[in-house]
Amino acid sequence: MLKKLTEEEFKRRAASADRVAVFKEFLADRETPVAALSRLDEDEEAFLLESVAGGETRGRYSYLGIEPRTQGAERRRGRLPRGHRADARGSSRQKTRRTYDHKKRKQKMKTHYGIYGGQYVAETLMAPLRELEAAYEAAKKDVAFARKFNGILHDYVGRESPITYAKRLSEHLGGAMILLKREDLNHTGAHKVNNTIGQALLARRMGKKRLIAETGAGMHGVATATVAALFGMPCEVYMGAIDVERQAPNVERMKMLGATVHAVTEGSATLKDAMNEALRDWVTNCADTFYVIGTVAGPAPYPEMVRDFQSVIGVEARRQCLEKYGRLPDEAIACVGGGSNAMGLFAGFLDDPEVKLVGVEAGGKGLASGEHAASINGGRLGVLHGAKTMLLQTDDGNILDTYSVSAGLDYPGVGPEHCHLHDIGRAEYAVIDDDEAIAAFDALCRFEGIIPALESSHALAEAIKRAPKLGRDKILLVNLSGRGDKDMENVMRYKASRASSSRV
Amino acid sequence: MNTPRITSAFAKAESEKRGAFVAYLTIGFPSLDESEKAIDSVIASGADIVELGVPFSDPFADGGVIRSAAYEALRQGVTIDHVIALAKRVRERHPETGLVLFSYYNLIFSKGLEKFAAEVADAGIDAVLAVDLPLEEREELLQVLRPHGIGYIPLIAPNTPLERVKESEAGLENSFLYVITVMGITGARAELPRDLAGRLDSIRAVSNLPVAAGFGISPKAQADEVCRHADGFIVGSALVKRLAEGKEPCLG
Numbered sequence: 061m062l063k064k065l066t067e068e069e070f071k072r073r074a075a076s077a078d079r080v081a082v083f084k085e086f087l088a089d090r091e092t093p094v095a096a097l098s099r100l101d102e103d104e105e106a107f108l109l110e111s112v113a114g115g116e117t118r119g120r121y122s123y124l125g126i127e128p129r130t131q132g133a134e135r136r137r138g139r140l141p142r143g144h145r146a147d148a149r150g151s152s153r154q155k156t157r158r159t160y161d162h163k164k165r166k167q168k169m170k171t172h173y174g175i176y177g178g179q180y181v182a183e184t185l186m187a188p189l190r191e192l193e194a195a196y197e198a199a200k201k202d203v204a205f206a207r208k209f210n211g212i213l214h215d216y217v218g219r220e221s222p223i224t225y226a227k228r229l230s231e232h233l234g235g236a237m238i239l240l241k242r243e244d245l246n247h248t249g250a251h252k253v254n255n256t257i258g259q260a261l262l263a264r265r266m267g268k269k270r271l272i273a274e275t276g277a278g279m280h281g282v283a284t285a286t287v288a289a290l291f292g293m294p295c296e297v298y299m300g301a302i303d304v305e306r307q308a309p310n311v312e313r314m315k316m317l318g319a320t321v322h323a324v325t326e327g328s329a330t331l332k333d334a335m336n337e338a339l340r341d342w343v344t345n346c347a348d349t350f351y352v353i354g355t356v357a358g359p360a361p362y363p364e365m366v367r368d369f370q371s372v373i374g375v376e377a378r379r380q381c382l383e384k385y386g387r388l389p390d391e392a393i394a395c396v397g398g399g400s401n402a403m404g405l406f407a408g409f410l411d412d413p414e415v416k417l418v419g420v421e422a423g424g425k426g427l428a429s430g431e432h433a434a435s436i437n438g439g440r441l442g443v444l445h446g447a448k449t450m451l452l453q454t455d456d457g458n459i460l461d462t463y464s465v466s467a468g469l470d471y472p473g474v475g476p477e478h479c480h481l482h483d484i485g486r487a488e489y490a491v492i493d494d495d496e497a498i499a500a501f502d503a504l505c506r507f508e509g510i511i512p513a514l515e516s517s518h519a520l521a522e523a524i525k526r527a528p529k530l531g532r533d534k535i536l537l538v539n540l541s542g543r544g545d546k547d548m549e550n551v552m553r554y555k556a557s558r559a560s561s562s563r564v
Numbered sequence: 565m566n567t568p569r570i571t572s573a574f575a576k577a578e579s580e581k582r583g584a585f586v587a588y589l590t591i592g593f594p595s596l597d598e599s600e601k602a603i604d605s606v607i608a609s610g611a612d613i614v615e616l617g618v619p620f621s622d623p624f625a626d627g628g629v630i631r632s633a634a635y636e637a638l639r640q641g642v643t644i645d646h647v648i649a650l651a652k653r654v655r656e657r658h659p660e661t662g663l664v665l666f667s668y669y670n671l672i673f674s675k676g677l678e679k680f681a682a683e684v685a686d687a688g689i690d691a692v693l694a695v696d697l698p699l700e701e702r703e704e705l706l707q708v709l710r711p712h713g714i715g716y717i718p719l720i721a722p723n724t725p726l727e728r729v730k731e732s733e734a735g736l737e738n739s740f741l742y743v744i745t746v747m748g749i750t751g752a753r754a755e756l757p758r759d760l761a762g763r764l765d766s767i768r769a770v771s772n773l774p775v776a777a778g779f780g781i782s783p784k785a786q787a788d789e790v791c792r793h794a795d796g797f798i799v800g801s802a803l804v805k806r807l808a809e810g811k812e813p814c815l816g
């Protein structure tokens with residue numbers, strides 16, 4: 061009969077010992093120890109110890125376990141097995157708790173991009189940022205972290221996402237081939253989840269108990285609420301009251317997933333005010349709270365970290381393009397709100413100078429109208445939410461309300477690395493207005509049977525402008541950052557108001 | 565060169581065996597005129613140093629009281645230029661009082677740093693505090709303030725290591741350490757943290773600059789308690805709140 065530890069037996073043993081092994085026997089005739097190990101290995105760092113007693117050559121007992129307290133490395137015999145580059149100084153968890161060397165940090169961390177970036181935060185946030193930097197540096201070097209991250213992207217998000225040739229649309233335009241990187245097919249419907257999984261894994265590794273986030277369109281809020289549910293962590297999302305209203309379905313999704321949504325009514329009641337409120341929460345609760353920022357903005361290390369988590373987009377797309385078409389795209393095009401989906405795409409091609417990188421900002425009612433969200437094209441250098449960057453601001457330095465038909469692009473700042481890529485001429489930044497974006501939205505629906513997010517429609521609109529001017533041998537790779545289910549009502553409302561205003 | 569009024573304000577308080585009283589007011593609330601009168605009245609009630617808070621559209625380090633005041637001031641169109649001009653008038657009436665311009669960094673940066681420093685010096689402002697400009701980023705501002713003899717006030721948080729306290733005050737003159745009493749944003753608290761006294765003692769032990777504690781201090785009793793371990797105390801939200809209630813801005 062198979063043995064099992066009963067509660068009575070446990071109590072009896074506990075009376076005379078300070079440790080009691082909890083066990084259960086089961087039949088595993090067909091499992092080898094190594095096969096069992098590979099099952100544990102998926103989620104945590106795992107180990108297998110084999111006994112070799114009394115001159116035997118075969119293992120008699122096997123001990124399997126997870127989360128080793130220390131790791132050792134045997135270097136004399138050459139290479140370690142892949143994925144087990146051990147660190148003799150202790151496990152990764154302990155490493156993140158070690159005190160942090162200020163001087164070393166200066167050499168190692170990338171806090172600025174040209175004149176942009178930095179850590180313009182209240183002093184109280186410097187310690188949590190240091191803690192985050194240290195944890196992220198350690199995680200970057202940890203093969204197990206990468207394995208976990210990639211595992212979840214594969215099994216849960218459904219990566220990799222395909223690239224789709226928009227054949228009818230391309231033929232209709234009569235020029236370059238338009239390829240779509242299908243981030244809209246990810247679980248939760250946008251690229252945002254790539255980042256929230258990375259940050260939630262990091263939060264868990266740092267022992268943080270609670271996730272907070274800001275959100276504009278609600279996609280990042282949904283993606284954060286999703287990983288919070290996945291990891292069993294409480295989650296609070298700050299969202300401008302105006303966005304709560306215009307993105308109601310996403311508010312319901314977040315609640316459904318167990319998150320608490322706080323409507324922020326002050327200031328302009330949009331994304332920037334939500335971020336202010338999230339920062340206030342973080343500065344008060346940073347001991348146990350992880351702030352999941354949704355884009356490549358904010359103080360270092362967020363811009364770098366978010367780009368790294370999103371770089372899966374560009375890395376995959378590059379390989380897919382090479383595999384399928386035997387060459388790199390001529391241009392890689394993505395919309396830019398804060399700039400995370402664009403940085404993710406660009407990251408795959410930064411070292412390919414022949415690939416033109418194109419970011420697309422939201423032109424709203426046109427740059428001249430002042431009602432837009434084009435920070436690089438229409439803004440001025442400033443400092444907000446922890447970074448020096450291009451900002452939409454008044455002459456005296458107050459931050460302006462922004463406008464775009466797409467809530468996800470409605471932010472007065474932009475990631476610092478984009479400003480730098482713009483300065484050095486590595487990337488160019490175009491502007492697409494509301495009407496052009498809506499036309500591109502319609503075109504993709506009708507020609508390809510894909511309903512894109514309004515944010516992504518901006519990138520698509522730029523491709524639609526460029527394609528006819530290029531030969532059929534050219535490839536435009538567009539990041540389709542999200543799907544448009546959340547936008548249906550906005551599009552209908554927009555069209556209705558256009559129709560009524562054109563009648564007058 | 566400016567007279568080092570911040571330094572002398574603390575010296576004077578010390579010679580009178582009391583802590584220096586630093587008063588924060590959001591300028592432009594309830595209106596520019598009323599702010600100016602409120603400054604006169606806090607000085608009359610014993611303020612040694614006045615912090616002139618510049619209203620900003622995105623006050624992410626502030627609690628509700630100061631935020632509401634800032635939004636109201638902005639609604640009336642108050643800008644950093646108004647605050648500097650007001651400082652100049654206050655300086656004429658109060659030649660001894662220390663004046664600190666208290667701002668979010670974008671308002672300063674946006675003016676152009678050289679121009680900012682020159683105007684601030686001309687107005688007779690003694691020092692500048694930028695909420696979101698930590699040690700790592702402050703050098704560009706210090707470079708333009710130094711030639712004018714204008715001080716810079718560093719913030720010290722509950723989680724700032726002592727090593728960093730020393731780095732934060734290095735090279736600063738005509739200044740004090742603004743020790744934040746609590747984790748979080750501005751606003752009055754019913755109780756100050758228990759470890760505050762010990763923290764103030766250890767900061768004072770390593771520091772050459774005067775040490776003043778702020779965030780959450782309101783009743784006089786709290787200020788007295790703090791001053792057993794500090795050279796001064798800062799009151800902000802409590803004064804702004806009294807203004808909001810139509811009362812005189814003084815210690816309750």
Ligand SMILES: Cc1ncc(COP(=O)(O)O)c(C=O)c1O
Nearest residue numbers: 355397398399400401468515542
């Ligand atoms: C589908 C989609 N694309 C793009 C964005 C803009 O963000 P970013 O510029 O960080 O990619 C958002 C933001 O909500 C989004 O939901």
